[in-house]
Each structure stands twice: as structure tokens, then as C-alpha cells.
Amino acid sequence: RLEEKPDPWRSEALRHLLVLDDDPDMCAFVVHAAVSAGYEATSSTDFEKFKAGLTPSTSVVVVDLMMPEVDGIQVLRYLGSQSYASEVILISGYDRKVLKVAEQLAEALGLNIRAAIQKPVTLNRLQETLTKRGDARRQSPAGLASGDSLTDREALRRAITHDQLLVHYQPQFYLKTRKLA
Numbered sequence: 159r160l161e162e163k164p165d166p167w168r169s170e171a172l173r174h175l176l177v178l179d180d181d182p183d184m185c186a187f188v189v190h191a192a193v194s195a196g197y198e199a200t201s202s203t204d205f206e207k208f209k210a211g212l213t214p215s216t217s218v219v220v221v222d223l224m225m226p227e228v229d230g231i232q233v234l235r236y237l238g239s240q241s242y243a244s245e246v247i248l249i250s251g252y253d254r255k256v257l258k259v260a261e262q263l264a265e266a267l268g269l270n271i272r273a274a275i276q277k278p279v280t281l282n283r284l285q286e287t288l289t290k291r292g293d294a295r296r297q298s299p300a301g302l303a304s305g306d307s308l309t310d311r312e313a314l315r316r317a318i319t320h321d322q323l324l325v326h327y328q329p330q331f332y333l334k335t336r337k338l339a
Contacts, residue, residue: 175197
């Protein structure tokens with residue numbers, strides 16, 4: 159008899175959050191919000207400890223952009239260099255324009271930004287951000303939120319079942335013979 163293994167793409171399996179903020183009180187606040195939203199959560203005020211705590215099971219990281227020891231942009235560059243594929247939430251006391259630029263940089267680095275939140279942040283706003291799956295601002299043509307990408311097997315099964323996929327094919331030709339490949 160085969161033992162059923164847990165599906166690593168199911169949302170229950172991907173519920174670990176890691177916080178990097180220089181303020182221990184802010185770390186505790188984000189951890190509290192994350193736990194109340196159903197996450198396992200840990201935090202760090204030290205970038206090296208943050209890097210050590212970043213594991214394949216980490217599904218969301220929360221990063222403060224304004225820290226004295228390490229710049230938040232350096233953290234984003236590090237995550238990009240590691241091909242970090244899970245979601246990132248930016249939190250900062252910087253103004254909205256700086257947050258937007260940081261968000262654009264993170265996306266250019268290949269990071270999956272769930273939200274960019276300006277401090278001070280309320281518990282309700284943070285919990286709302288943590289409980290939504292993916293960023294509602296980004297919608298795919300099939301109407302699936304970006305968190306429901308093709309790697310989300312259940313979302314793909316639902317889309318197939320409900321005829322929600324619109325597939326476009328691009329013909330390919332051999333250049334030398336000009337024949338269809």
C-alpha cells in the first residue's frame with residue numbers, strides 16, 4: 159500500500175512566515191498578526207540570522223526597507239540572487255513613492271511581491287494582507303489571482319473543470335526549410 163505524501167503546493171503546507179525588521183516590537187507585531195492569520199512565524203532583527211532562517215518551507219517574508227545595519231534593497235537583492243520564489247511583503251516608514259520604487263526593483267529582480275505597506279500599519283491591514291492568497295492587483299487572463307499560478311494544482315484543476323483556460327499557440331517553423339515544426 160502506498161502512503162499518501164502531502165502535496166507541497168497545497169496552501170496548508172506553505173504557511174511559514176519570516177520577518178526581518180530592526181525593531182523587535184515590530185517583529186513581535188508582525189509575528190502576532192501572522193499567527194492569528196494561520197501562519198507559523200519567526201522573526202529576526204539581524205540579517206545574517208534572517209538568511210539562516212530562510213528555508214524552502216518559508217512561504218512569505220516580510221522585509222522592512224529602513225534598517226540601520228542592512229539596507230532593505232540589499233535584502234531584496236539577496237533574495238533575488240537566491241531566486242527566492244515565495245512571496246515578499248515590504249513594510250516601511252518611507253513614503254509611498256520610495257515603496258513603489260522598491261516594489262518595482264523587487265519585481266525586476268524576479269521577486270513575487272504580495273504587498274508594499276507603509277508604516278504605521280494597523281493589525282487589520284496586516285491580517286488582511288496575510289490572509290489573501292497572492293496579490294489581488296495582479297490577475298492572469300484566466301481570471302486566477304497570481305497566487306493561483308499554474309503551480310497551484312488545485313487552481314489548475316478547477317480552471318480545467320470550469321473551462322476557464324484560454325490557450326494561445328504559436329506555430330514554429332524551421333528557418334532553413336520554412337516548414338512547420
